[in-house]
Amino acid sequence: MAWVAQEFAFLLEKSGLNNSKVIGDVWFDDVTVTIPQQQPLWEAEIGNFENAFDIWVLGGSGTGVKGDYVRDTTEFKSGAYSGKLSADFSAGGNNVTLGRSFSPAMDMQKLEFWVKTADASVILLLVKDSTGQVHQQKLFLSPTNDWQKIEVFQFNAGTSYLHYNGANDGIWHGPAQELAFMVEKSGLIGGKTSGDIYFDNVVATSSCRTCRSSSLKWVMSSWQTSLQPSRL
């Protein structure tokens, strides 16, 4: 673990004065410190939903669940598209997810994204680490129908944190293989059984400089066995 200094001071004590003096002066100049080289971090846009070749995959689980994912032009934070995730639990079901994978895996340090919904107050974030362990936490949305920014600084923590599969030890073993946003019926507002959530400007902060490149090749994979490629 690296320890960091918050403050420092020079202390001049009477006992430090020469020849039992009671008054003394010390001049300071050119104070320098040596620090370890800092790892540079880069921001990688991992979801702007602008490209027809899409990297996001719809998933879900539970009998009767219905979900839909489209690149939507009626709502967007930037560009001309957002990712619209629709969940319908009126006939049952546990959850609907919108996820993507990283290839190569991403040394993700922080995740931020914009979300807009009039239907949900809670969504879940799932991130799969290098061991296949899934780290899951709840994210509370502000009660607004406008776009709001969500930032996540730690993946093995948060409200109602859960971990399963892989190392299953609650420790984050980067880099990240996949991430997914999940909607559950309990996260919908006022007993609703269906709802729409728009995502845009999903950005990962990473130590991977090349991850900034739009030419980086992303590869789809199934988030879970029940995940289906288009519509549920």
Ligand SMILES: [Ca+2]
């Ligand atoms: Ca967009």
